[in-house]
Amino acid sequence: MVNQLLFLYCAVVIIGTGLVAVRAKNPVYSVLSVMVLFFHMAGLYLLLNAEFLAAIQIIVYAGAILVLYLFVLFLVSLRQEVKIERFIASHGVSTVVSVCLGACLLAIIPSFKLGAKGQYPVERIEQLTHTKAMGLELYSNFILPFEIAGLILLIAVIGGLVLARNEKEVNE
Amino acid sequence: MIPLSWYMALAAVLFSIGTYGFLVRRNIIVMFLSMELMLNAVNLNLVAMSHYLDSLVGHNFVFFIITVAAAEAAIGLGLVIVLFRNKKTIYVDHINELKG
Numbered sequence: 001m002v003n004q005l006l007f008l009y010c011a012v013v014i015i016g017t018g019l020v021a022v023r024a025k026n027p028v029y030s031v032l033s034v035m036v037l038f039f040h041m042a043g044l045y046l047l048l049n050a051e052f053l054a055a056i057q058i059i060v061y062a063g064a065i066l067v068l069y070l071f072v073l074f075l076v077s078l079r080q081e082v083k084i085e086r087f088i089a090s091h092g093v094s095t096v097v098s099v100c101l102g103a104c105l106l107a108i109i110p111s112f113k114l115g116a117k118g119q120y121p122v123e124r125i126e127q128l129t130h131t132k133a134m135g136l137e138l139y140s141n142f143i144l145p146f147e148i149a150g151l152i153l154l155i156a157v158i159g160g161l162v163l164a165r166n167e168k169e170v171n172e
Numbered sequence: 173m174i175p176l177s178w179y180m181a182l183a184a185v186l187f188s189i190g191t192y193g194f195l196v197r198r199n200i201i202v203m204f205l206s207m208e209l210m211l212n213a214v215n216l217n218l219v220a221m222s223h224y225l226d227s228l229v230g231h232n233f234v235f236f237i238i239t240v241a242a243a244e245a246a247i248g249l250g251l252v253i254v255l256f257r258n259k260k261t262i263y264v265d266h267i268n269e270l271k272g
Contacts, residue, residue, distance in 0.1 A: 007174050011182045018186055022193030022206055030202050034209070041212055044182075047174070048223040053234055060238055065208070065245045072249040073201055076256045087196050088265055094195035102188030109180045118227025125228075137228040138235065145232075149239045156243030163250030166257070 007047060010040045025086060031069050038062040049122055052131045179220035187213035198263045200255070204248050211241050 017033040017040075024030045038061045045054040088094070125133045138146060186209060193206030215234045222230025256262055 004174055007178060011178070014182065015185055015189070018189040018209055021209065022189060022197065022202070027199055027202050030205055034205055037209070038212070041216065044179075044216060045219055048179075048219050050219050050223070050231055050234075053219060053231060056235070056238055060242060061208075061212075065242055068245055068249055069201065069205060072252055075253060076201070076262050086198060088198050091196045095192065098188050098192035098195060101191055102185060105184035105187065106181055109177050109184065112177075112180065114176070114221075114225060116225075118222070118225050118229070120228045121226040122223075130231075134228060134231055134235070138232050141229075142232050142236075145236055149236055152240060152243045156246045160246040160250045163247065164253050 003047060007044070010043045010047075013037070013040045014044075027073055028070070031066055031073060035062050035066050038066070049125060050130060052134055176220060176224045180217060183213040183217040183220070186210075186216070198265055200252055200262050200264055201249075203264070204245070204252075208241060208245070211237060 014037050017037040020033040021030045021037065024033065038057060042054040042057040042062075045051070045057060120133060120137075128136070190206045190209035190213060193209065194203050197203055197206070215237055218230035218233050218237075222228060252262060255267070259267060261267070
């Protein structure tokens with residue numbers, strides 16, 4: 001019962017802050033409401049016994065990615081942003097498309113059936129602790145994707161450096 | 173016990189909110205932010221399903237998705253800075269050199 005109330009609270013806050021994020025006039029409000037959304041998403045991960053992912057969600061998403069968004073938002077000019085139109089000209093069509101997409105996704109949920117059970121029931125994860133269980137799975141079955149993820153991060157570092165460098169100032 | 177369909181319904185609603193934001197906004201930074209919302213909806217689905225399936229595969233997928241989202245944010249925001257430096261605008265309907 002407590003869990004269900006907690007879920008409903010998180011769900012209401014997530015949907016509300018999501019709508020604020022996509023409709024707010026000032027993009028800074030969008031970024032800050034997405035931050036609230038990420039914290040409640042971490043709460044949902046805790047409800048699902050995924051405490052490592054909840055920590056990652058707060059540290060990486062709310063801590064690193066959103067701060068990057070805020071910095072870039074302050075680098076580009078914001079003065080005219082709050083005055084001019086914030087939606088594209090054909091936003092009516094886009095609204096219809098996304099509402100239809102949501103209705104379709106909600107309509108197919110009842111026909112979903114769970115597959116075969118895996119080998120990590122909650123008791124085993126609790127006994128191993130979630131971080132250790134995830135590490136065992138990660139380093140035994142997902143070692144190649146793990147290496148590729150490291151390569152992707154390296155490419156992101158080099159790409160970010162190359163893109164953000166100011167050619168004119170370097171040449172002068 | 174919370175039914176799995178509640179999590180899936182929340183993820184579906186969040187995904188369509190993200191789609192709405194991506195299609196409707198002119199500001200490219202808010203469009204990127206809507207993309208993060210969509211990635212989070214998928215993450216929620218994966219974690220909920222792997223919890224109800226007694227599996228850890230979904231958790232590891234979420235780990236990789238967060239990595240890719242961080243890389244995507246770094247490169248995408250670098251592109252936004254280059255765009256603003258060259259065009260002095262971050263509105264997608266002002267960027268129409270190709271007349272598409």
